Amino acid sequence: MNTTIVKPENLAAVNGMGNQDAKGIVYRTKELNLWYGDNHALKNINLDINENEVTAIIGPSGCGKSTYIKTLNRMIELVPDVKTSGEIEYRGRNIFQKGYGVEELRTKVGMVFQKPNPFPKSIYENVAYGPKIHGIKDKKILNQIVEKSLKGAAIWDEVKDRLHENAYGLSGGQQQRLCIARCLAIEPDVILMDEPTSALDPISTLKVEELVQELKKEYSIIIVTHNMQQAARISDKTAFFLNGEVIEYTETDKIFSNPTDKRTEDYITGRFG
Amino acid sequence: MKFIDHTKVLQKMKPRLAANLVFKFVFMAATAFALLVLGILLYRVITQGIGYLDWQFLQGLPSRNPEQAGVKTALIGTIWLMGVVTPVTLLLGVGTAIYLEEYAKKNKFTSFIQVNISNLAGVPSIVFGLLGLTVFVRALSLGTSVLAAGLTMSLLVLPIIIVSAQEAIRAVPKELREASYGMGATKWQTILRVVMPAAIPGILTGGILALSRAIGETAPLVVLGLPLFLAFLPKSVFDMFTVLPMQIYNWTGRPQEEFHAVAAAGIMVLLTMLIIMNSIAVFIRNKFTRRY
Numbered sequence: 001m002n003t004t005i006v007k008p009e010n011l012a013a014v015n016g017m018g019n020q021d022a023k024g025i026v027y028r029t030k031e032l033n034l035w036y037g038d039n040h041a042l043k044n045i046n047l048d049i050n051e052n053e054v055t056a057i058i059g060p061s062g063c064g065k066s067t068y069i070k071t072l073n074r075m076i077e078l079v080p081d082v083k084t085s086g087e088i089e090y091r092g093r094n095i096f097q098k099g100y101g102v103e104e105l106r107t108k109v110g111m112v113f114q115k116p117n118p119f120p121k122s123i124y125e126n127v128a129y130g131p132k133i134h135g136i137k138d139k140k141i142l143n144q145i146v147e148k149s150l151k152g153a154a155i156w157d158e159v160k161d162r163l164h165e166n167a168y169g170l171s172g173g174q175q176q177r178l179c180i181a182r183c184l185a186i187e188p189d190v191i192l193m194d195e196p197t198s199a200l201d202p203i204s205t206l207k208v209e210e211l212v213q214e215l216k217k218e219y220s221i222i223i224v225t226h227n228m229q230q231a232a233r234i235s236d237k238t239a240f241f242l243n244g245e246v247i248e249y250t251e252t253d254k255i256f257s258n259p260t261d262k263r264t265e266d267y268i269t270g271r272f273g
Numbered sequence: 274m275k276f277i278d279h280t281k282v283l284q285k286m287k288p289r290l291a292a293n294l295v296f297k298f299v300f301m302a303a304t305a306f307a308l309l310v311l312g313i314l315l316y317r318v319i320t321q322g323i324g325y326l327d328w329q330f331l332q333g334l335p336s337r338n339p340e341q342a343g344v345k346t347a348l349i350g351t352i353w354l355m356g357v358v359t360p361v362t363l364l365l366g367v368g369t370a371i372y373l374e375e376y377a378k379k380n381k382f383t384s385f386i387q388v389n390i391s392n393l394a395g396v397p398s399i400v401f402g403l404l405g406l407t408v409f410v411r412a413l414s415l416g417t418s419v420l421a422a423g424l425t426m427s428l429l430v431l432p433i434i435i436v437s438a439q440e441a442i443r444a445v446p447k448e449l450r451e452a453s454y455g456m457g458a459t460k461w462q463t464i465l466r467v468v469m470p471a472a473i474p475g476i477l478t479g480g481i482l483a484l485s486r487a488i489g490e491t492a493p494l495v496v497l498g499l500p501l502f503l504a505f506l507p508k509s510v511f512d513m514f515t516v517l518p519m520q521i522y523n524w525t526g527r528p529q530e531e532f533h534a535v536a537a538a539g540i541m542v543l544l545t546m547l548i549i550m551n552s553i554a555v556f557i558r559n560k561f562t563r564r565y
Contacts, residue, residue, distance in 0.1 A: 075455060078447075080379055107457035117448035119467060130456040133466070179452070186456050 024051045026190055026220045027072060032086035034067060036079065041067050043244045045086070049237075051220040054212060056235035056252065058228055060267065064244040065224045066114075069192050072222065073109040074102050091189075107134065110183035114195040116175035118167035118182070123150075123159050126167050126178055130186035145185050153181035154211050173204020180211065191215065193223040197230065209234050228268055232256050240264045318544070322537030330538055334504050335520070339531035344539055346503050347520035350419075351488050351546070353507055354516055357423025358430065358487045363480055365427070366434035370476075373435075374442040375464055394432035401429040402496030410497055417498050420510040425493050430483040437479025441472040474561035481554040485547050491518035517543045 027049040034042035042064045049055050057065045070076040072088065074095060087094045095105055118126050127146045136142060146163070150156040155177040159170070167178055176196060183191060193212075197205040212221060212234050225231050231238050232252060239249040240261075248255060248264045259265045325339075333343020369390075377383045405425025415421035445468050453463040500515050501523035507514040517539060524536035 073455065075451065078451065078454065103457045103459055105457075106455060111451075111455040113448060113451060113455070115448060117446075117452045119449060119452065120471065129453070129466070133453075133456065133458045133462045182452070183456070 025049065026051045026091060027222075028087075028089040028092075030087040030089070032068075032071070032088060033084065034064075034071060034076070035083045037081045041244050042071070045246055047239060047246060047249060049220065049222060052216060052218075053236040054216050054221045054223060054234055056231035056238045057222065057224045057241060058226075058231050058238060058267075059241035061226075063241040065241045066194055068241065069194050069222060069224050072190075072192055073106050073111055075106075075111065077102070107186055108188055109190045109192060110186055110188035111192045111194070112176070112180050112183055112196045115199050116172055116179050118170075118175050118178050120166065120168060122164045123167050123170070123178060124163040127182050127185045130182060134186065149181040149185040150178075152184045152215070153177045154207065154214070155181060171204070173200050173207060176200060176204065176208060177211065180208070180215075184215075188219065190220045190222065193221065195224050195226060198226060205230075228256075240267065242267070318537045318540050321534045322539070322541050325535050325538035326541055330535075331542070335502055339529060339535050342524070342532070342535050344517065344520060344542055346506055347515050347517045347539070348542065349506050350503075350514040351516045351543075353419045353510070353514055354423055354426060355484060355488060357419055357510060358426050359480075359484060361424065361427040362430055362434050362483060362487075366431050366480075366483075367438050367476060369431075369435050370438035370442055371464060374439055375460065375468065390432050390435055394436065397492075398429055398490050399492040399496060401425055402493030404428065405493060405497050415511070417500065417513055418511045419507055419514050422494055422497055422499060422514070422516075423510070425497060426487040426490065429490065429493060430487045433483040433486065434476075434479050437482070438472070438476045441475025441479065442468060444475065445471045474557050478554045478558045481550050481557070485550040485554075488516065489518060489543065489547060491522055494519055495522070517546075 025048050027047070029045050029047040029049075032042055032045040033040070045068065057069065059065045067076060071084065072090075072095075076082055076084075084096065087096065089095070090105065090109070093100065119129060121129075124146055127149050128142050131142060131145050136145070147156065147160075150159060155174060158174060159178075162169075167175065170178060176199075180191075180196075197208050200208065209230065212223065215221060216236075223231075223235065235252045237250065238252045238255045240247045240255065240259075240263075242263055248259060248261045250260075255264060256268060259268065325342075329341075330343050331348065332345055333341055334345055335347075336342045373383060373387065377386075402425065405421060405428070409415045409421035409424050410417060413421075415424075449467050449471065450463055453467045458466070494516060499519050500513060501519060503513065503515045521536050521539040521543065524532045524539060527533075
């Protein structure tokens, strides 16, 4: 299988942003502002996101965390009347730059949504959808991609005997892991997860969390979550958003044990939000 | 302190239950009235026409003699008309619906278009007849051909099919579109592989209902000047033809009593076609419409 993804270490060298101690950076957000009509939803966001780490974004409802993650693959443009300013660099290139193909970006940056959203097709067709739209027709290759992706999402054993049954027959948690498999099938570089466990029961949630730990070896993961324990359990770095601003962004251990900002402390100790 | 006095509530219970019962019967009567009218209509048509409805009637050409009169030219003409209306309305109607729902920006101009499409659905059919006469019959000199009548009828039912296709497309959950876009699919790939498969049952249902309207309409075709009496079949879309409603209209206008019975037989043929088409529409809607 051909992947067009540039190996992180090469790219870091090319862009001169490789640092001996620090990991490479996948996303660099500079002075990002976003408006829904007149509503100023994101204010001067500056965030660097490391590769092969799990970055969690937490904050109360309406703080802009979902908006931010949807800006990273430009899904936000599906909402009418959205304006942005500033830059988001993905692997050194500004994604708002004229001529940057949004389809190209989304082939490298996969997304898992809040509600499991499989297509009303078979399990196989769901996973094969991405490779097919990118032009892979060879049945053997598709079979391999489907198997590899389902294994990668830790759902292969549960579905291998019913690949051609409708995906709607799966439970909610299985559907969400299927959606993760579908996302892996395009062999992305980054996986964006927008509250992926908010519609799931605790056991399914645990499975997804374990999966995230597994996936970070190969992928960079950015996860929005309502659940602070979840952020504490699975992420390396955490950003706390409030009213469209980044209040604090640092190592997860530090933010939960010793936050610098009073507002962060109030939020994670449950005093508001 | 309590606000609800339960003994009083019990005392007032009787009139409440009575009103409940009365309204049940009022609404049942409304439904029964519609059924009654339909029953009388069918009874009249069937008792009048059943004597003439036989294989010879379906096979026969029009005739001066009511015993020999048949609907063949009209029946074949109606099928020709459907042959023109179906592709034209599906292509134009579904295309417009896709553009308005998926591509067009939501602004004043598109909402203006939207309002006008809905208004067009309410324009009396005879006005479309006048339009067809001016544009297709005269200006494009198509004459009273299958093509001219087909295009006129297509214009008449386009608003219906556009609106129903739009509704079907809108009913596809946005989460499915997001999933597709999120993997780098283009708009066209998303429409073709995700939106259309989910919307097609709804579009087909609307299409069949629009088509059954097209084959039942008479007024526009009277304005176009379709022949009332035709003893040959069309060979191409440029030939003259006639359709079932026109033929029925002709027979009911004749002075002889027998022809009124022949008209009733014609109505039975037309009604059978319409019922079959509507049943197909209902079948598709129930069988294939997905619930999310």
